[in-house]
Amino acid sequence: MTSMSETDSGEGNPASSDFIRDIIWADVASGKHAGIVTRFPPEPNGYLHIGHAKSICLNFGVAAETGGRCHLRFDDTNPVREEQEFIDAIQEDVRWLGFEWGTDAYHASDNFDQLYQWAKHLISEGKAYVDGLSAEEMRAYRGTLTEPGKNSPHRDRPVAESLDLLARMRAGEFEDGALVVRAKIDMAAPNMNLRDPVIYRIVHAIHPRTGDAWCIYPTYDFAHGQSDAIENITHSLCTLEFEDHRPLYEWFVDNLPVPSHPRQIEFARLNLTHTVLSKRILMRLVDEGHVSGWDDPRMPTLSGMRRRGIPPEAIVDFCGRIGINKSNSMVEMAMLDACVREDLNKRAVRRMAVLRPLKVVIENYPDGQTEELDAVNNPEDETAGMRKVPFSRELYLERDDFMEDPPKKFFRLAPGREVRLRYAYFVTCTQVITDAAGEVVELRCRYDPATKGGNAPDGRKVRATLHWVAASHAIDAEVRLYDHLFKAEEPGKSGDILEDLNPNSVEVITGCKLEPALEQCETSKAVQFERLGYFILDKGSTPAEPVFNRTITLRDTWAKVQKKGG
Ligand code: ATP
Ligand code: MG
Numbered sequence: 036m037t038s039m040s041e042t043d044s045g046e047g048n049p050a051s052s053d054f055i056r057d058i059i060w061a062d063v064a065s066g067k068h069a070g071i072v073t074r075f076p077p078e079p080n081g082y083l084h085i086g087h088a089k090s091i092c093l094n095f096g097v098a099a100e101t102g103g104r105c106h107l108r109f110d111d112t113n114p115v116r117e118e119q120e121f122i123d124a125i126q127e128d129v130r131w132l133g134f135e136w137g138t139d140a141y142h143a144s145d146n147f148d149q150l151y152q153w154a155k156h157l158i159s160e161g162k163a164y165v166d167g168l169s170a171e172e173m174r175a176y177r178g179t180l181t182e183p184g185k186n187s188p189h190r191d192r193p194v195a196e197s198l199d200l201l202a203r204m205r206a207g208e209f210e211d212g213a214l215v216v217r218a219k220i221d222m223a224a225p226n227m228n229l230r231d232p233v234i235y236r237i238v239h240a241i242h243p244r245t246g247d248a249w250c251i252y253p254t255y256d257f258a259h260g261q262s263d264a265i266e267n268i269t270h271s272l273c274t275l276e277f278e279d280h281r282p283l284y285e286w287f288v289d290n291l292p293v294p295s296h297p298r299q300i301e302f303a304r305l306n307l308t309h310t311v312l313s314k315r316i317l318m319r320l321v322d323e324g325h326v327s328g329w330d331d332p333r334m335p336t337l338s339g340m341r342r343r344g345i346p347p348e349a350i351v352d353f354c355g356r357i358g359i360n361k362s363n364s365m366v367e368m369a370m371l372d373a374c375v376r377e378d379l380n381k382r383a384v385r386r387m388a389v390l391r392p393l394k395v396v397i398e399n400y401p402d403g404q405t406e407e408l409d410a411v412n413n414p415e416d417e418t419a420g421m422r423k424v425p426f427s428r429e430l431y432l433e434r435d436d437f438m439e440d441p442p443k444k445f446f447r448l449a450p451g452r453e454v455r456l457r458y459a460y461f462v463t464c465t466q467v468i469t470d471a472a473g474e475v476v477e478l479r480c481r482y483d484p485a486t487k488g489g490n491a492p493d494g495r496k497v498r499a500t501l502h503w504v505a506a507s508h509a510i511d512a513e514v515r516l517y518d519h520l521f522k523a524e525e526p527g528k529s530g531d532i533l534e535d536l537n538p539n540s541v542e543v544i545t546g547c548k549l550e551p552a553l554e555q556c557e558t559s560k561a562v563q564f565e566r567l568g569y570f571i572l573d574k575g576s577t578p579a580e581p582v583f584n585r586t587i588t589l590r591d592t593w594a595k596v597q598k599k600g601g
Contacts, residue, residue, distance in 0.1 A: 053359035055300055056097060059270055063101055068269045071103030074141075075129065076259065076273075078110045079121035079243070081314030082329040082336045083128045085350060085371070089305040092354035094272055095134040106266055107136040111144045112258045114242035122243065124329070128337040132347045143258040144244045146265055150253045151205070153261065153291050154216050154235050158197045162290055163234060164190055165200040166217050173215075176222070177230055183223035184230045190219060204237055207250045211237050218257075220286060228283045232256060260284040264293035271299040275363060303363045305354075309519035309537075310335040310368065311526050325536060326520070332573075332584045333520040333540050343517065344561035344571030344586030349378040365525065375587050379561050379569045384412045384419055387457065387502040388564040388583075389548045390514055392431035394506065395478045397462060400428040405507065408488070410458045422552050426459050429506035431548045432478070433566075436501050439467055439475060446498035448478070455500040457565060461486040502565045509548035512581040514570070516542040549581075561586050 052060075062068055073094040077083065083091075098105035107129060111117050129136070157163035166189045168176060178184030197216075204214055216235035224230055234257035239250045263271045271284075278301045288296050305312060312335060320326050320334070329336050332343035340350065353374040357366055387410075405427045413419035432448065441449040448454050453463040459482075466479035485492055489500070523535035556562060556572040563569050568589050573582040 054361065055093065055270075055272060055302060055359050056100070058300060059097055059101060062269070070269075071098060071101040072106065072267055072269045073098050073103065073272060074106040074108045074263065074266065074268050076108045076110045076262075077125050078113065078116075078255075079118065079125060080113065080116040081121060081318050082124050082338055084312050084314070084317065084335045084337065085307065085340065085353075086305040086312035086335075087128075088132060088337060088350050089354050089357070089359075090272070090274070091129055091132055091134060092351055093302070093359055095129075095136075097270070097272075103269075104139055105134070105136060106139040106141055106268070108141040108262060108266065109143065110255060110259060110262070111142050111242070111244060112252055112255055114238060114240040114252065117243050119243045124338060128341075131337065131341060132351060141262070141266055142244055143253075143262045144242060146258065146262055147245060147249055147253070149265065150258055150261060151235075151251075154253070154257070155198060155201065156291060157218060157234075158194055158201065158216070160290070161194060161219065163197070163216055163218050164192050165197040165204070165214050166190070166231075167214050170212060173233075177227065178222070180227065186222050187217070187231065190231070201235070201251075204235070204251050205249075207239070209237055211239055213237060218286070220283075226279060226282055228256070228280050229286070232283060256280060256283055257287065260287050260297070260299070261291065261293060263297040263299075264288050264291075264295050267295045268297040269295075271297045273299060273301055274304045275301045275361075276304075277301055301361075302359045303361060305357065306363065306365045307335065307371065308365055308368045308524045309521050309526070311521070311532065316527075316532060320520075325533070330574075332515070333517055335520075342558075342571075342574055343584055344379075344569060345375050346378050346382070346561065349375045352378065368519065369591055372587055372591060375569075376589070379563065379586065381415050382413075383561050383563045383569055385410075385414070385563045385565050386553050387424065387504055387550045388512075388514070388553065388567065388570075389431040389433050389502065389504045389509075390544050390564075390567065391434040392504075392546065392548045393434045393437055393475065393478065395430045395432050395462075395480055395503075397428050397430065397480050397482050398465065399481045402428055404428065405505070408458050424458055424550055424552070425505045425508040426456075427505045427507045430456070430503045431506055431509060432501055432503050434475075436499075437464070437475065437478060447501060448499070453483075453497050455486075455489050455497050456482075456503050457500050458489055459487075459503070460484070460489070461491060461497060502567075504548040504550050506548070508551045510551060510553055510581065512547045512549050512553075512583055514544045514547045514583045514585065515573070516544065516585045518542075547583075549583075553581075554578075556581075556583075563589075 075091050075094045095105040166187050168187050176185045215233045217231040218234050220229045222230050233254055235251050238252050281299050284299050330338035330342045353371050405425050407423035408426050410422050410424045437448045438445050448464050450464050453461050455461055462480040462482045464480050468477040470476045518540045519537050520540050521535045522537040526532050526535040558572045558574045561569045561571040569586040570583040573584050576582040
């Protein structure tokens with residue numbers, strides 16, 4: 036199911052290659068361009084998701100590899116859906132991924148004057164006209180994939196009349212939708228995009244950047260390629276749904292006095308299992324309250340992933356591994372998970388935390404005594420050093436790590452059994468205290484002072500090593516465990532997408548106990564809670580009431596669950 040790239044290596048291409056890099060490196064070799072210029076062109080109508088990361092890594096990556104530049108350009112041609120909040124968030128997210136556009140920040144709206152002039156230019160050349168068909172009529176005239184369209188009765192309106200109407204559209208004389216400007220191409224073209232596409236429409240709305248300066252706006256198609264041309268973009272890399280727009284893209288740059296002729300090349304979008312990569316649907320999840328916001332840790336947005344603790348390096352690594360290809364496919368979330376685990380395993384410090392505490396009293400340990408035991412911060416990284424972990428008579432163990440009546444394969448703590456407490460001692464359970472309902476509320480244990488550090492001098496072995504936290508020093512915290520946002524692999528495939536939401540995508544656990552070193556945590560650095568997974572301090576956390584999000588488990592539990600379920 037996971038797709039890999041259809042690559043073959045390009046000549047002179049030092050980076051791992053794909054068909055786009057091959058084309059670009061060939062252009063570098065032939066000296067076709069003075070330098071490579073790409074762009075990442077988001078519409079600021081939502082937050083960026085991991086699909087956008089694929090495009091960001093490609094555009095900024097290629098520019099860096101070839102010593103070129105990558106522009107950040109906002110394709111802000113639809114004032115109704117665009118907001119400053121999204122513009123700011125997009126910049127933050129691109130930077131977070133590790134990419135920088137320097138002074139090359141542009142907006143399609145910077146070109147509104149030029150685009151207006153070019154609309155007039157097309158009209159003057161007899162290549163565009165003002166049309167007054169209603170939206171419904173326009174649809175009917177457009178024809179279908181199997182039938183040609185019909186010319187609008189206004190198609191041959193005199194140039195002067197169209198120019199006059201355009202000026203009056205601009206002056207605000209007409210209501211939204213009353214008139215449009217259309218390119219005069221071919222109503223019988225097999226490619227529907229060439230059937231006299233709309234290039235300007237009336238929208239009385241405040242634009243986040245140009246305010247009320249305009250009440251007519253260029254369509255995406257009329258703004259995108261020309262903005263590329265104005266910015267001297269050499270390679271305009273976009274997703275496959277724009278393949279059918281390419282003839283139109285070229286028609287505009289061929290028929291307008293643009294300063295350069297960029298080349299559009301399409302690649303496959305990223306699709307990921309168990310989530311959706313569409314701003315429209317993500318916005319719906321936010322608006323209808325199915326998630327707490329764009330940065331809900333379950334969201335596939337970059338801000339959600341950041342809050343979840345996923346390192347940007349893991350996302351960049353993932354984008355490199357999936358490669359760039361020409362056919363749409365579905366990538367398994369497990370592949371992203373693997374990149375996250377690999378990255379965090381190297382960099383995350385280890386700590387101990389007990390999510391569902393069970394109190395344990397070490398009967399033969401002196402009351403009031405505390406020892407500082409040595410613990411390794413990260414066995415994968417010597418430079419991470421050591422820390423001290425306090426040990427005392429009262430501890431917390433994980434409730435799941437004890438069974439009063441254990442089945443055969445349960446090797447953790449049970450009555451009469453000895454286990455190792457990580458970095459501490461061997462302890463043996465001597466007594467189980469239950470409440471009136473028969474629930475275990477406390478364990479009594481004895482420790483062997485000769486096993487300090489976790490090894491027995493007589494060489495005897497135990498089958499389990501458990502994590503623990505000293506009660507006297509524990510920090511109380513809330514912990515949130517996450518699962519896939521959607522239980523279906525391809526949400527919405529068979530009906531309403533909301534039906535596919537995973538009702539158990541978050542579990543909130545309060546009263547968790549953390550070792551004191553976790554007081555110094557950052558919202559930007561995930562830590563490993565030993566045996567439980569990688570976690571990160573939530574950005575909404577306070578010192579008085581810390582909240583940790585689980586980024587990911589240590590192993591792929593989902594695959595196991597699915598296998599079990601058949
Ligand atoms: P959405 O469908 O989520 O609204 P979009 O394509 O409308 O996405 P844009 O803001 O236009 O969003 O996207 C900016 C750039 O990111 C475009 O070049 C687009 O092709 C690319 N992009 C968007 N989604 C993906 C994806 N899933 N995989 C790869 N590239 C993507
Ligand atoms: Mg788009």
